[in-house]
Amino acid sequence: MGTEKIKENRRKFFKSSVALLGGTLLYSLLKPFELIAQNKEGAVKEDKANDTLWGMGVDIETCIGCGKCAEACKVENNVPKEPFYFRTWVEQYTVKNNGKVKIESPNGGIGGLKQSVPDKDIFKSFMVPKLCNHCTNAPCVQACPVGATFISPDGVVLVDATYCIGCSYCIQACPYGARFMNPVTKVADKCTFCYHRITKGLKPACVEVCPTNARIFGNLRDRKSNLVKFLQKKQTEVLKPHLNTHPKVFYNGLSSEVK
Amino acid sequence: MPKVIFRLFSTFVVFVGVFILIQQYLKPDSFGKYGHYRANAINDAKLIPLQYKGEKECITCHQDIYDLKYSDLHDAVSCESCHIPKILATDACKTNPPKVEGSNEFCGQCHAINAGRLKKGPPQLDFKDHYEKQNCIDCHNSHAPWELKK
Structure with missing residues (x-):
């Protein structure tokens, strides 16, 4: 059995x-x-x-630090007017004869940057417009605990204002200081490349108003675009390449002093 | 099947079921369509109203001024570089004209002397030596400042 x-x-x-x-x-x-x-x-x-991967070129050699871009950005995107909320701003770097570097950006450059160091002390001086670098490996996107910030299919780093919980981890994670806490909406805010404009075929507001064409906006995947021409013509660099963030904002004439 | 295992197993199933139900309830509609985010947020980002309308809108009424500006040095300067749209400029530009005073301060945003501005850039002036107390457009033609007013 x-x-x-x-x-x-x-x-x-x-x-x-x-x-x-x-x-x-x-x-x-x-x-x-x-x-x-x-x-x-x-x-x-x-x-x-x-078909599209948006990017921007910034020509430090032609930027005159008039601050029109920072002003236009605030008007276009309804950014609070206080001098510490900026989606884009312009910094003036002044290398003195004694080797020290002075970095200043009073009110983000709005109203035009003014020379604060006397001529005799200046070794060289230049303007650097700053904005979100729209990294391909964005640290802010990795840091977000709820998936409220993300890279859109066309390569723009966006914030979902209705989904953000306002923990500000992304602000700490951003190595470029491009994010801030919006005091009105109480969520993280940043440059969107004027997503509402570029999807309608317009240029971002900062590019629209730049009087010297120091900002070049375009599609990185379109070989005929102005941006690709700019990248082919000039020797461009990105900010903080050692962080492996792969930014999509490219600078021409970048000095080693720029952080 | 022993009773203990059955209890453990059923508790596990109930727990997972409740978790999935709650997740379904809390998860926004389009979450996860393209990645770990709400796909509809892309459309939300497109909905912000335009403030800067571009030169095309200005040209519909002010072709003559545009041609004058475009004829020489200010060709790269967009209308809205100086005329900031206050409230939806093109809708209200008749009632609320975006006037510019053309003061030293205003034109000096680009033309005041600064070591960081390149010498080959726009002409730079030390306004202390150049009619300090007057507005630029008292003498200069406002849309063609390379010409002096008659």
């Missing part, structure tokens, strides 16, 4: 193992088809998004 029971059990065991194996095989057979079906849909969407 005992051996009979063992036999029965063994049969049961084999049956169930075969069923499990069969099920797994069937599932693994069907899975690729499912993926293909999904991929087809995804591929179409991705192709559409892959």
